[in-house]
Amino acid sequence: MFSRINVATVRVVTLSIIAAAALSACGSQQQSAPTASAAAASPAAPATTATTSAASALTITDPWVKTAKKGMSAAFGTLVNNSDADVVVLSGTTPLSPRVELHEVVESKGKMVMQPKKGGFVIPAHGSHALKPGGDHIMLMDIVKEVQPGAEVSFTLTLKDGDTFTFTALGKDFAGAKEDYQPGMDMGGDNG
Template sequence: MTITDPWIKTSEKGMTAAFGTLVNNTDAELTIVSGTSPLSPKVELHEVVDSGGKMVMRPKKGGFVIPARGTHQLTPGGDHIMLMDITGKVEPGAEIPFTMTLADGATMQFTALGKDFAGGKEDYQPGKGGMDMGGEDKS
């Protein structure tokens, strides 16, 4: 299991998210079930779904499944690694370490590069049933 082009959205405080392409080079399906980073005491695997015509973020039940010899995209507005209550700024070029845990207990480590990104206009503020993705970027 590897990740290509890992990056993390720059942020002053609060929440941010990490993205990239998960790559499974094995002959078996792999599932990432959790993650950690020294930048945040709370790291969650999130998805974005349509809930009554409104796009909301919520924890992804079962984690990220990467098919055998396949990939899984982590993108703004889609599946992503969410960091809450970050303990420091994420500036452009920052290198943020992550450790992801798979369902079988194995781990993978990577470093995400800080990158400015405003394209999704993510609000990252708690909302009903999930996190509202429709607001202005307040990070």
Template sequence: MFSRHVLAFACLFALTACGAQQGGAVSSPAADAPVQATAPAQAAAPAGAGLSITDPWVKTTKEGMTAAFGVLVNDSDAEVTVVSAGSPLSPTVELHEVVESGGKMVMRAKKGGFVIPAHGTHQLEPGGDHIMLMGVTEEVKPGARIPFTLTVKDGKPLEFTAVGKDFAGGKEDYHQGMDH
């Protein structure tokens, strides 16, 4: 398990060094490569030090809204709570959930954030919990590389890059004016 995270960190470092652009711009290298990001190792391990994300991706869009997905992984001995998210792609980024309200499914801000149990995972998926981007500033094309930062309660932030992917399943509709 440890070697998997060391390998993931090495891959993230190589991707960051090779694909870095000034101003946090979105870049578009190879599209279908799975992406895994981990928080950098450090001497003192705060609560978020064991947090990583596997296969992060963003639904492609020309404008308006979109969402990011993946699996949050907590390899630490303590529960980790993600309390907010940010990305240069959007001025407004929120942690969302999909719940039933009045007989229909609606999106809303996730109160308390995403809680990842010790040695557990938390799925971010269409139709469930996700990272919502509102008012995206650029078109997200397949293969685009979108930087994110997750703020962790009492821990070090997690920075990762998600890949743009076409996705038509789940009947997701991320457009202005929808109930959320």
């Protein structure tokens, strides 16, 4: 009986080794000789890479969001584009607010006023775009909860190519810039 177990065990081990070798050989053949469908898919790969490269080339430095108890708040930081092409941010979202707008601050009748930024934020190739109080910023209307110092707030920006870029901003106390709201805009609450 002992010799039967050894013979059976040797057969199982031998078959396992042969099967493993066969699978390894198949895997190495597929790697060295791509299939026709993989070769046909290759031309599409650069388009996919180009689409994701806009978002992967975008970073943000020192992202922060103004503390607020209710009403409005705003997010700031510096968007940096490490690609060879301009990146355009068209819109943004955050769980903190049902309505997010990209704003600019311009002079109107001797006052600095906020208004939606037509065409979004353009971050030049190998350049940056500052989001700062008294300038371009991401405006949050009707925030759903208080923003306290140190709070982490997530944002998703939608780019012109349809890709998205996400980041987290920290709550920070700030007294506010001295701009007014563009007449006719519904922006009740604290200044941004």
